[in-house]
Amino acid sequence: MSGLSFDVEAGEVFGFLGPNGAGKTTTVKLLTGLLRPDEGSCSVFGFSPAQKPCEVHRLCGVMTEGAKMYGQMTGTENLIFFGQAFGMKDEDCRDRARGLLKKLDLWDARDRKLRAYSTGMAQRLSLARALMNRPRALFLDEPTSGLDPESAREVNTMIADLARAEDVTVFLCTHQLRYAQDVCSRYGILEKGSLLAYGTLEAISRDAGLHTRASLRLREGDSPAGFERGGDGWWYADVLSEDEMPKLIREAVTGGHEIYEARLIRPTLEDVYFKYVSLNGGKQP
Amino acid sequence: MPSQAERAVIKKDFLEIWDSRMARGTVLAVPLVLVVALPIVFLVMINTVPPSGMNGVDQMMRLLPAQARGLSPRQGMMYLMTDLLFPAFFLMIPLMASSVAAASSFVGEKERGTLPTLLLTPMSVKRIFHAKTLGCVLLSAIVTAISFVVFAVIVSVGDILLGLPFFLNWSWLALILFLTPAVTVFGVVFMVMVSARSKSYVESVQTSGYLVLPIVLALIGQLAGLFRLSAWFLLVAAAAVWAADALLWALSGRSFTPEKLLR
Numbered sequence: 232m233s234g235l236s237f238d239v240e241a242g243e244v245f246g247f248l249g250p251n252g253a254g255k256t257t258t259v260k261l262l263t264g265l266l267r268p269d270e271g272s273c274s275v276f277g278f279s280p281a282q283k284p285c286e287v288h289r290l291c292g293v294m295t296e297g298a299k300m301y302g303q304m305t306g307t308e309n310l311i312f313f314g315q316a317f318g319m320k321d322e323d324c325r326d327r328a329r330g331l332l333k334k335l336d337l338w339d340a341r342d343r344k345l346r347a348y349s350t351g352m353a354q355r356l357s358l359a360r361a362l363m364n365r366p367r368a369l370f371l372d373e374p375t376s377g378l379d380p381e382s383a384r385e386v387n388t389m390i391a392d393l394a395r396a397e398d399v400t401v402f403l404c405t406h407q408l409r410y411a412q413d414v415c416s417r418y419g420i421l422e423k424g425s426l427l428a429y430g431t432l433e434a435i436s437r438d439a440g441l442h443t444r445a446s447l448r449l450r451e452g453d454s455p456a457g458f459e460r461g462g463d464g465w466w467y468a469d470v471l472s473e474d475e476m477p478k479l480i481r482e483a484v485t486g487g488h489e490i491y492e493a494r495l496i497r498p499t500l501e502d503v504y505f506k507y508v509s510l511n512g513g514k515q516p
Numbered sequence: 517m518p519s520q521a522e523r524a525v526i527k528k529d530f531l532e533i534w535d536s537r538m539a540r541g542t543v544l545a546v547p548l549v550l551v552v553a554l555p556i557v558f559l560v561m562i563n564t565v566p567p568s569g570m571n572g573v574d575q576m577m578r579l580l581p582a583q584a585r586g587l588s589p590r591q592g593m594m595y596l597m598t599d600l601l602f603p604a605f606f607l608m609i610p611l612m613a614s615s616v617a618a619a620s621s622f623v624g625e626k627e628r629g630t631l632p633t634l635l636l637t638p639m640s641v642k643r644i645f646h647a648k649t650l651g652c653v654l655l656s657a658i659v660t661a662i663s664f665v666v667f668a669v670i671v672s673v674g675d676i677l678l679g680l681p682f683f684l685n686w687s688w689l690a691l692i693l694f695l696t697p698a699v700t701v702f703g704v705v706f707m708v709m710v711s712a713r714s715k716s717y718v719e720s721v722q723t724s725g726y727l728v729l730p731i732v733l734a735l736i737g738q739l740a741g742l743f744r745l746s747a748w749f750l751l752v753a754a755a756a757v758w759a760a761d762a763l764l765w766a767l768s769g770r771s772f773t774p775e776k777l778l779r
Contacts, residue, residue, distance in 0.1 A: 263636060265774045284774075289638040297778075298636060299629035301528065303535035315524035316637040360633070 232257060232268075232424040239417075241367075244394055244401040246415030248408065248504055254424040255404040256295065259372045262402070263293050276367065289317070292361030292399075295372035299357075302346035306337055306356050309345055310363055317364040324363075331359040335389060351382030358386065362393065368400040375407060383407070390414070412500035420507050427507045432500060439506040441498035442469040445479050448492040455483050470495075518647060521639050526651035529621045533655065538717070539620045543659055546612045550605040551667035555597070559674040562593050579741055591678050598671055598683045603691050603745075604735035608728060609663050610696050614656035614703030615724035621648045622711035623720040626777060635774050645708075645772045652704040660696060686747035694754035701761040703727065708768035712776055 232254050239245040249255050260266040262273055264284030272279060278286040300309045307328055314324030332338045335355040345353060354374065361369060374390060375383035387407070391414045394401045405411050411418070418435060420428040428435040436442070447455065447466045457479075458466035470476065476495050483490055518526065533539045567573050567589035577592050584595050625631045634644060671683050707724060714720035737743050745753075 260778075265632065265635060265778060267775065285638045285640050288636055293636045295632070297629060298633040300633060301532070301630055302628070303532060304528075312524055312528055313633070313637065316521045316634070316639055318519075318521055318638060364638075 232261070235271075235421075235424070235426055237419050237426060237429050239368075239400060239402055241400050242398065243416045244391075244403060244414050246411040246418040246500075247402060247404045247421065248406075248411065248418060248500075249404075249421035250508065252423075253421040255421060256297075256372055257424075258421070259293070259295060259370050259402070259404060263287060263291065263370055289364065290366060291368045291370060292364060292366035293370045293372075294357050294361040294374055295370070296376055300345055300353070300360060303344060305342050305344055306332060306348070306352075306359075307341045309356065310359055313360050314363045319364065327363055327365075328359075331362055334393075335359050336385075349382075351378050351385070354378060354382070354386055355389070358389065358393075362397065365397070366399055368402065369394070370402045372404045373406065374403075375405070375410075383410075387414070408499075408501045408504055418500065420504060422508060422511045427511055428503070432498075432503065435507075436498040436503050439498075439503050439510070441502055441506055442471070443473060443498070444468065444496045445470050445476055446494045446496055447480075447483060447488075447490055449483075450489045450491070453488055455486065455488050465494075467496075518650065519643070521637070522643060522647035522650070525634070525639070525644065525647040526654065529617075529648060529651040530655060532624065533617055533620045536620055536624070536717075538721075539616050539624075542616045542721070543613050543655070547609050547659060547663040547666075550608055551602070551663045552670065554605065555602060555667065555670045555674070558597050558601075559594070559670070559677075562590050562597075562674070563677060567593075579739070581744070587680075591680055594674055594678050594680055598675075599685075599687070600738045601735070602667070602671070603688065604731050604738075606664070606667065607691065607696065607699060607731050610656050610660045610700040611703045611727050611731070612724075613659040614652055614700045615707045615727060616721060617652040617655045618649075618704040618707030618711070619714075619717050619720040619724065621652055622708055623714050624717045626711065627716055631777055632774075635777070641772060641774060642769070645769060649704055649708070652707075653700055656700045656703065657697075660700065664692065687745070687750055690747045690750040690754065695750050695757065698754045698757035698761060702757050702764070705761055705764035705768050708772065709764055712768075712771045 235258065247255055247258065257266065261268055262275055262280055264280035264287055267281045275287045276290050280287045301312070304312065310328035310331065311324045314327060315321070319327070332341050335358060337352060337355055337359065340348060340352060345356065348356065358374065361371070371390060375386050378386060387410045390401070390403070394414070403411065403415060412432065417431050418428070419426055420435070428438060430438070445468050446461070447458065448464070449455065449466060454460070455466055458468045461467050468479065470479070473495055476493070480490065480493055533543065573589055573593070576596055577589060579596055579600070580587065580592050584592065587595055625634065635641065639647075675681065675683055703724070706727060707720060710720050710723050714723065734745060738745060
């Protein structure tokens with residue numbers, strides 16, 4: 232990692248994006264005390280993960296691809312074991328495990344050994360394990376990797392629901408940009424250990440030189456001033472904010488143009504991500 | 517007294533060893549062969565085969581110490597088995613049990629990818645290390661204790677049948693009370709050291725085979741009449757192994773860090 236500096240606000244879902252090998256997992260390891268930084272520092276709820284890993288672990292739930300659970304134990308036994316390892320009382324462990332197994336749709340498989348679980352079920356159980364100690368923050372490193380689209384969607388929806396219901400701060404490393412755009416409030420884009428962009432989608436889009444665009448579909452042969460014609464036959468113009476849209480439409484109508492359709496096109500996270508990656512010499516999709 | 521979290525880790529490790537056919541097989545088979553099957557086979561042979569029908573009885577009788585010179589060939593054979601052969605067999609039990617338990621607990625956990633998950637709990641790395649070490653020592657101690665009771669019963673039956681006094685002498689006491697616990701701990705700490713370099717459970721168990729070498733050499737030396745290990749020697753050996761335990765414990769504790777374990 233090099234010159235990495237960012238903060239995540241309490242209660243937000245922060246999307247940490249970047250290609251493979253960018254340093255996302257390393258960042259999670261640094262933030263959860265599994266790695267010590269050579270220089271610099273990080274702090275989670277005021278605790279240094281390198282100095283006070285136990286305090287950080289007590290407050291956080293971590294779900295990463297590398298953190299597996301015990302195949303010879305059932306789903307319930309796994310959750311109870313990790314609850315006990317978190318110092319929870321037996322009764323509390325059982326109650327919490329029961330609740331999470333039901334919530335994550337694993338109740339029917341609760342007494343089955345983990346090694347008999349499908350990948351999707353095992354991922355959901357890992358999520359349940361990360362939530363066992365009622366964490367104030369969740370670190371999720373590619374929580375849907377290896378899942379088929381349906382299971383991935385299911386897990387994604389659960390993470391969003393749980394984050395809302397349990398009121399936890401979520402640090403989400405993902406490749407799924409469309410999903411990240413739906414659930415995250417701010418983002419960090421990482422490449423080769425450096426943070427390329429950091430902030431809300433609006434802010435990072437602006438910094439990348441991507442603007443919101445007004446687009447109009449007019450009668451064939453019509454050409455409004457200030458607009459450029461796109462390859463799809465629509466007319467496009469950059470706007471600084473959506474507040475400009477009513478004025479543009481009004482001017483087009485008063486200028487005698489017949490508007491069949493009008494759209495405001497905001498840059499997607501995918502647009503922003505690939506713009507940054509390509510600016511940094513990475514591959515375009 | 518271990519905390520609830522440490523007890524959970526110990527229990528989980530026990531179940532994990534029991535669940536692994538290889539680990540369970542080794543932990544059960546080694547004592548069954550060394551202190552049940554072999555003593556029974558020797559006992560039956562001594563009682564049924566006439567001494568004149570066995571080769572090398574005269575040479576073996578020459579290995580008898582001065583206080584056992586008046587024994588009959590059958591009695592002498594039993595005395596030698598109990599005094600020279602079985603202690604070496606017996607010592608392999610804590611060594612194998614503790615190293616197999618530690619291989620499963622440390623290397624197996626790393627191999628199965630469950631170690632990072634354990635390191636992400638609020639248990640400190642030191643606590644996890646202590647819980648795992650304690651679990652392995654405990655398991656080995658239980659296996660060794662049960663093995664000794666079974667072995668004592670079998671050998672006592674043999675002694676009664678052959679009219680020999682109770683087998684437990686100073687050497688056996690030094691072996692059971694001092695050398696066995698030291699060897700148990702050695703098996704565990706050695707395996708923790710190995711686990712830092714070992715990638716798989718099988719590889720680490722194979723490495724533990726080297727630990728048996730000193731026992732085999734001691735056995736061969738005694739059977740060849742080169743030397744005889746007295747109770748004093750066993751006490752000194754126990755002290756040396758305890759010293760090695762302390763050194764390896766300190767070294768392995770230092771190498772038990774998340775960064776080294778997850779490399």
